[in-house]
Amino acid sequence: MDSNHQSNYKLSKTEKKFLRKQIKARHTLLRHEGIETVSCATQSLIVANGGLGNRVSRNQLLPVLEKCGLVDALLMPPNKPYSFVRYKTVEESKKAYDTLNGKEIVDDLGQKIILYLNFVEKAQWKELGLQALPPGLMVIEDIISSEDEKRLLESVNWTEDTDNQNFQKSLKHRRVKHFGYEFHYENNHVDKDKPLPGGLPDICDSILEKWLKEGFIKHKHDQLTVNQYEPGHGIPAHVDTHSAFEDEIVSLSLGSEIVMDFKHPDGVTVPVMLPCRSLLVMTGESRYLWTHGITPRKFDTVQASRGHKSGIITGDVEDLTLSKRGIRTSFTFRKVRQTPCNCSYPLVCDSQMKETSTSFPESDKEASQLEQEYVHQVYEEIARHFSSTRHTPWPHIVEFLKALPSGSLVADIGCGNGKYLGINKELYMIGCDRSQNLVDICREKHYQAFVCDALAVPIRSGSCDACISIAVIHHFATAERRVAALQELVRLLRPGGKALIYVWAMEQEYNNNKSKYLRENRISQEKKEEISNDTSVQELLVKQMPDVGNQDSAPSVPSINDFQDRGYNSRKVTNSKLPIHTNRTSFHSQDLLVPWHLKENPGKGKSIEPFGPLGSHDPGPVFHRYYHVFCEGEMEAACQTLSNISILQSYYDQGNWCVILQKV
Numbered sequence: 001m002d003s004n005h006q007s008n009y010k011l012s013k014t015e016k017k018f019l020r021k022q023i024k025a026r027h028t029l030l031r032h033e034g035i036e037t038v039s040c041a042t043q044s045l046i047v048a049n050g051g052l053g054n055r056v057s058r059n060q061l062l063p064v065l066e067k068c069g070l071v072d073a074l075l076m077p078p079n080k081p082y083s084f085v086r087y088k089t090v091e092e093s094k095k096a097y098d099t100l101n102g103k104e105i106v107d108d109l110g111q112k113i114i115l116y117l118n119f120v121e122k123a124q125w126k127e128l129g130l131q132a133l134p135p136g137l138m139v140i141e142d143i144i145s146s147e148d149e150k151r152l153l154e155s156v157n158w159t160e161d162t163d164n165q166n167f168q169k170s171l172k173h174r175r176v177k178h179f180g181y182e183f184h185y186e187n188n189h190v191d192k193d194k195p196l197p198g199g200l201p202d203i204c205d206s207i208l209e210k211w212l213k214e215g216f217i218k219h220k221h222d223q224l225t226v227n228q229y230e231p232g233h234g235i236p237a238h239v240d241t242h243s244a245f246e247d248e249i250v251s252l253s254l255g256s257e258i259v260m261d262f263k264h265p266d267g268v269t270v271p272v273m274l275p276c277r278s279l280l281v282m283t284g285e286s287r288y289l290w291t292h293g294i295t296p297r298k299f300d301t302v303q304a305s306r307g308h309k310s311g312i313i314t315g316d317v318e319d320l321t322l323s324k325r326g327i328r329t330s331f332t333f334r335k336v337r338q339t340p341c342n343c344s345y346p347l348v349c350d351s352q353m354k355e356t357s358t359s360f361p362e363s364d365k366e367a368s369q370l371e372q373e374y375v376h377q378v379y380e381e382i383a384r385h386f387s388s389t390r391h392t393p394w395p396h397i398v399e400f401l402k403a404l405p406s407g408s409l410v411a412d413i414g415c416g417n418g419k420y421l422g423i424n425k426e427l428y429m430i431g432c433d434r435s436q437n438l439v440d441i442c443r444e445k446h447y448q449a450f451v452c453d454a455l456a457v458p459i460r461s462g463s464c465d466a467c468i469s470i471a472v473i474h475h476f477a478t479a480e481r482r483v484a485a486l487q488e489l490v491r492l493l494r495p496g497g498k499a500l501i502y503v504w505a506m507e508q509e510y511n512n513n514k515s516k517y518l519r520e521n522r523i524s525q526e527k528k529e530e531i532s533n534d535t536s537v538q539e540l541l542v543k544q545m546p547d548v549g550n551q552d553s554a555p556s557v558p559s560i561n562d563f564q565d566r567g568y569n570s571r572k573v574t575n576s577k578l579p580i581h582t583n584r585t586s587f588h589s590q591d592l593l594v595p596w597h598l599k600e601n602p603g604k605g606k607s608i609e610p611f612g613p614l615g616s617h618d619p620g621p622v623f624h625r626y627y628h629v630f631c632e633g634e635m636e637a638a639c640q641t642l643s644n645i646s647i648l649q650s651y652y653d654q655g656n657w658c659v660i661l662q663k664v
């Protein structure tokens, strides 16, 4: 017996477990990220779990790695749970491999993380390249002195009696105060005829005057919103209402720096660092078309080098680290608009919406925009709450998964909170979803999941033994896109592989049986009539499916009219030609918007990302999700247009149409 074998033989239980995990990490990296590890020793290692995406900062990881030798480079890609390290010599990297595999370190929040290292040919990362700032956006550093910063911060009295201050909102997740005009989050508007007494604080007036003279701003603003964010707080992605405010909107960052994310409707995200005492100026495209928002978290991924202060956080992986957030107070100045907006972005302009309202989409581009706004953005916002209502797997889906041979590779396309990823431990399951926040939830549960669009899944053709698509295809806005999503599922399957597909049915009453969804309505009818003609879709969806979970109480949303949006990022839908569904009633249209009332602290005792512009005493914001509900036979007809498949089974299951396909 050689010594190597002998040492293997003597591996303790824990060591064996680590070895298994290390091998698992190797597979995950390959399958998930396309990163190949090698078995022979090289100078470079990939450190699984030691990444910015796991809240491990450069400052924490580097000293650990340096204990094993001279580190030539440490590459930390943004939002990834791993990093790459290159040592000067192979001996050093070998030492790291031997001593750090299975090593426990603590992340920036003090939680334990175990590192798994594998050799790679090269420590490399495709850099994103320098992105440009959104057009019309500027960050002016050091626009005010520290003295002025102090004076400004002192000018806001947060301790005033809130009863007498209708313009101060002690929100649960961030504090807000308005001057000049009150901003109403119920309709994302200001009351133009009712300026607040007192106008802007004097100190602001003089600062604005100065900026105007120096050419930093083009007009004098008359409305001020002061937001105060504690670490972990944020503001949902939104565009400030076009019809409420003029073009130029500026925001002064005080107290602490923060990273703000700008998103183009196409999905491009540009993270922008706003240093302390800097002024963010949003005009043109960046003000009208791009959303801006602050992700609720305690750390931001930032450039490590000192030279870099404001602007884009690039993908320069040799220079990224984490920065702990402090309390940031922002002064956002806007000018109230007196005439309708006539910007060049009619698709996202509420003033111009009547002519170009969100209606049934006619082109692929319109469909994709509709999905972006009424599906993707909404799931991003409601992810935590949504997830808290999704516990119980549906029996027929469990049955399908349990019947698959062990070792099958199964993809869950549109995996949501990963409810099905752990059903059958004998399977190798991977999930993907369009929502980063839902994928994050899957990862928290240690499932393998990644973000992608169901129309372009980055998995090799013919590589899956099975796929599931649960409650996903009904979110595509044209027949062509629904077929394309089905086609993509089939592409992933190997010949003989099976796909299970569930979509919401138009028929909520079938064979004289009302679906649970409608039955629940009857039960709560009395109560419902007492309060309003609107009920909670969240309860509806929970009860509609065999997915009741522990969501026993509906959010207390007594009297919100569906036609009224609450909160940022749920665009006014009154002008939309798409009907808004009344919860727990039959469908009257196949294409519709279904409201979701956001409950702000879902899950009992569970922590939730602080989010949303409304206070705890307010009803949560309402979001609208687009659905195309399927008629009987419609799913089969769509499947029949696909080549190389046969339909093994089709059935109705609690308000859903379901098919099982096989690739031939």
Ligand SMILES: O=C(O)CCC(=O)C(=O)O
Pocket (backbone or CB within 6 Å): 225, 227, 235, 240, 251, 252, 292, 330, 332
């Ligand atoms: O905190 C900020 O800088 C931005 C605030 C904001 O976007 C808003 O209140 O509309």
Ligand SMILES: [Fe+2]
Pocket (backbone or CB within 6 Å): 238, 239, 240, 292
């Ligand atoms: Fe804003």
Ligand SMILES: [Zn+2]
Pocket (backbone or CB within 6 Å): 242, 243, 288, 341, 342, 343, 344, 345, 348, 349, 350, 351
């Ligand atoms: Zn506009």
